[in-house]
Amino acid sequence: MPEGTYCNKKPINTPEEVNFLLSDSSGTKYYEEMKLLDVDSELLASTIQKTMKTRLKTWLEICAHCGMCADSCFLYQVNGKDPKQVPAYKIQSTLGEIVKRKGKVTNAFMRHAMEVAWAQCTCCNRCGMYCPHGIDTGIMFGYLRGLLYQQGFVPWELKIGAGMHRAYRAQMDVTDADFVETFEWMVEEYEDDYPGLTVPVDVEDADIFYTVNAREVKHYPEDLAEAAVLFHAAGENWTIASKGWEQTSLAMFAGDWAACKMQVESVYGAMERLKPKRMVGTECGHAHRATVIEGPYWAGRPDGRPPVESIHYVEWLAEALESGKLKIDPEKRIQEPVTLQDSCNYIRNHGLKKATRTIMQHIVAPGYFIEMSPNKEHNYCCGGGGGFNGIGVFRKQRNRALLTKRDQILATGAKLVIAPCHNCWDAIRDLEEEYEIGIRWSFLKPLIIKMLIVPDHMKPVE
Amino acid sequence: MGVCIIGMAVRFVRYFLGLNWQLDRVAYRAHPAAGIKGAARSIYKWLIPFGTRGWRTQPVMTAAFFGFHVSAVAVPLFLAGHNLFLESKIGFSLITLGPALADFLSWLAVGCGAFLILRRLVLPEVRILTTWDDYFIWFIALAPFITGLVARYQMGSYGFWLNLHIFCGELLLIAIPFTKMSHVFLFFASRAQLGMDFGIKRGGMKGTKMAW
Incomplete structure (x- = not known):
């Protein structure tokens, strides 16, 4: 069976498709089907040809096999210093092999590569700081994830996660209306304790445009109210957007670059629409990475910057404390x-x-x-x-x-x-x-x- | 020599032409000053023995690494015999090493090389990465030193060993652009790239210098 009903190469784009995949609890059928999924070697080879430029090629080539990256990797250390957890080995034996064999790899190889790419590397980039040649294995694993995603070899949750971004422009099934309603409802809940507390929605030219992580809306709504309280206490002129409010990107973890672009463009769209002075994102690491650090490149912005200055919550907080606003x-x-x-x-x-x-x-x-x-x-x-x-x-x-x-x-x-x-x-x-x-x-x-x-x-x- | 220099010049230029701001996700052209600063720091820090945390965490490896590399650069360039040859061919020579220092460095290169090969055989985390190519590279890197030392102590036929030494030296120069030996130059390119990445995108423009 080349393409399964649950596990296949096609991205999921609609709420119905998301629900269908979710109905396969824990991805049992998904992973069964993955065992039969064909590898499109031609597509693999042509993608590498088009997207693997001198940086990655040189990294794979000049790796001196010195092993200095070994101790830098916490997964190597924590797994009894298993040599198979050495960053250079992990990437050479997966991406390196795919390149060497010009994409002619088996299904079993791809499933193994999937495990290495998602369970033996967290893309923390620490090894990049310890390589004399400046080889950042984390970046290469990000690239490998993209190749694996394209072939359908991606963990079930991340296929769903990337699909959520495509369907909802959020990492969870939270609609734009859900977001605004939840924010407003939480602010009402806190209003008795903090008179005058409001959540400005779609205000143009505000000083701060605040973006969140969808799971705050779904599971930790008090976080939204807390953000409102602190902006209010600091006397900030702030707003949220009713569209383009989600800062995270599970698509980045999945290696679904097209979905990364869709997601980040929705946030940049809000910036262009509301013209705030700055964007402040919530207390999330990968959301900042996705929207502020990597996002500009997915969106094709040659200056490598989002449309307006964008900072992490800790930067805003440090500034508010230092200036005495808080x-x-x-x-x-x-x-x-x-x-x-x-x-x-x-x-x-x-x-x-x-x-x-x-x-x-x-x-x-x-x-x-x-x-x-x-x-x-x-x-x-x-x-x-x-x-x-x-x-x-x-x-x-x-x-x-x-x-x-x-x-x-x-x-x-x-x-x-x-x-x-x-x-x-x-x-x-x-x-x-x-x-x-x-x-x-x-x-x-x-x-x-x-x-x-x-x-x-x-x-x-x- | 010509093959080596032209080959590496081509590879060096092709490396930088092949960088892609959007695929690498680094805005090289938009922020040249931050990029150059990051690149220079990234190269400089790693050229200093024990200059980075990476070097400091593995002091024995670092000592052997620099022992070998300092000799591997200094001896071929500054050996008196090489410069006499250079002088006679093109009428130009560089400063030269005293004979005692030259001997010391040559032995140091061989000793450190032997240690690094041993390390490759002994440590499981290095052994798993090792391929026959790595040993081949060590062979062509050390052969000029060993043959040079044999010739210098005039063991056996001087003429034979000198010719073999010249042959091994040529082999090494030709190998540079076409094998992993390309790191002789591409080290600088690759370090510069990661330096630009941190200098432009990953904190440099936030005023944070990478704590290499």
Whole structure:
């Protein structure tokens, strides 16, 4: 059977197609069909011919096989230093082989490559910092994911995730109306405590255009209200958009580049429509990576920048605290050992290490903030990055991957972990569930709200 | 020599012409200053022994690596004998190494090379990556040193070993553009590219210098 009904090369584009794939619970039939899926070697070879330029070719060619990348990879370390987990081996034995064999690879090879691409690399890009030749294996795995996606060899959840973006322009089945309604409803819920709290929708020329992660709308709606409270407290002139509000991109994890483009163009469309001064995104790492760092290239913007200046939530928060727009009650600062998770996507890959540390200075009483080791650009992935968290079939490997972060956290002695990234937050929650080390974890917004000096205009009327 | 220089010049130019801003997702042309700064830093840091965290985390490997590479660059370029030959052919020569230093560096290259080959055989994480090509590259890299040393100590027929040494040297020069030995030049290209990536896209323009 070349193409299955569940597992095939065709992207899913409509809510009906999404629901059909979702009806195959855990992707049981999907993975069965995948075993019979044909490899279109000609398409594979011609795609490589068209898209593999000198950077990737040279990386594959000049790799000195020195093994210096081995220890940089947390998955190598956490899997008993298995040589098969050496980044250079992982990429040479998958992408390298596909290129060498000019796309003439078997179904079994492609399924193996799928496991390596999604369960043995989180695209954290740490190895790229340790290679003398400057070979960034994470980037090559991103490229390999694209080839695998095109051939239909992609984990079930990510095929659905990419389909969600195509069908809803959001990573979950959240419509534009759902988003606005949920935001408005949550703001109403908080209005008694914070008089005057509103959520401006589609206001043109605002100072801030706020974008979110769809799962906040679906599963953590209080996050939306918290964002509104903090913008309100800081006196910001802000807005959300009724269209183009989703900042994330599971399509990026899936390697569905066409869907990446569709998704990011919806956000850029909102920017062009509303002409805000800046965009601020929520506390999410990959959303920032997708919309701010990689998105401009998918959308074909030669300057590599989104239509308006776009910053991460931690940048806005650091700025608001530094400028005094938000004031913290010193008595209410965190007074227990606390550590911080550096998200690969905006720390290593966008240099924002100073912003998060500025925030720590404001919200943690002196002496209580403990850095992880290693940290900043050299920090390890949470263990669930690049889509790893969400892939059921690789759950066992993912749980093992969490051990690195568990041990890093244990070494700090902190019981509270601040994780300003949805993916890291999930991984840390899961590691607590799995290994029970007695920690709590939090985004920044709820912590800040607890210690905020509420300005007079926002105090509840007695 | 001509094959090597022309071959590498072609590869070097083709490397940079083959960079694609949209597929690489780096706006090379839009931000040349940030790109050049990032590229220069990325190359410079990695040329300094123990200059990066990568080098520092593997000190023995780093010492052997620099021991070999410093010799592999210095001896062929600055050996007195090579420069006498250069002088007689084109009437131009470079500064030269004293005989003791030249001997030391040649032995250092052979010693470090032997250590790095051993490392390749012993460490599982390196062994799994190793192919016959890697040993072939080591062979053509070390052969000029070994034959040169034999000739220098005048063991056996000097003329024979000198000719073999010249042959091995030619082989090495020809191999540079066509094999993994191309890293002699492409190291700079590849490091420059990742430096531009971090300098332009991944934090450089946020004012954060990559902590290599």
